[in-house]
Amino acid sequence: MLRSNWFYGDLHFPVLQCICPDFENRFPWEPDFDPNWRPRQALLYAGAERTEAEKKLWNVSGFTLAN
Numbered sequence: 691m692l693r694s695n696w697f698y699g700d701l702h703f704p705v706l707q708c709i710c711p712d713f714e715n716r717f718p719w720e721p722d723f724d725p726n727w728r729p730r731q732a733l734l735y736a737g738a739e740r741t742e743a744e745k746k747l748w749n750v751s752g753f754t755l756a757n
Contacts, residue, residue, distance in 0.1 A: 707734055 694703065710731055711717050712724035718733055732743040 709733065709735075 694705070709717060710727075712727040714722070714724065716723045718728060718738070729741050729743055732741075732747045733739075734744070738744075
């Protein structure tokens with residue numbers, strides 16, 4: 691995403707994020723999602739709890755997250 695932002699500048703562009711379910715086919719926002727799977731992927735949707743994966747992703751660009 692960071693390179694896309696650099697390339698497109700101020701233009702809006704469509705994006706997709708691949709979010710993987712756990713081994714029981716549950717997604718992070720669903721009940722009984724395996725919490726051991728959570729740190730393995732960065733979740734960029736609004737309201738997602740921030741983990742080290744997101745912090746590392748955003749800190750590469752010098753951007754800091756509020757939470």
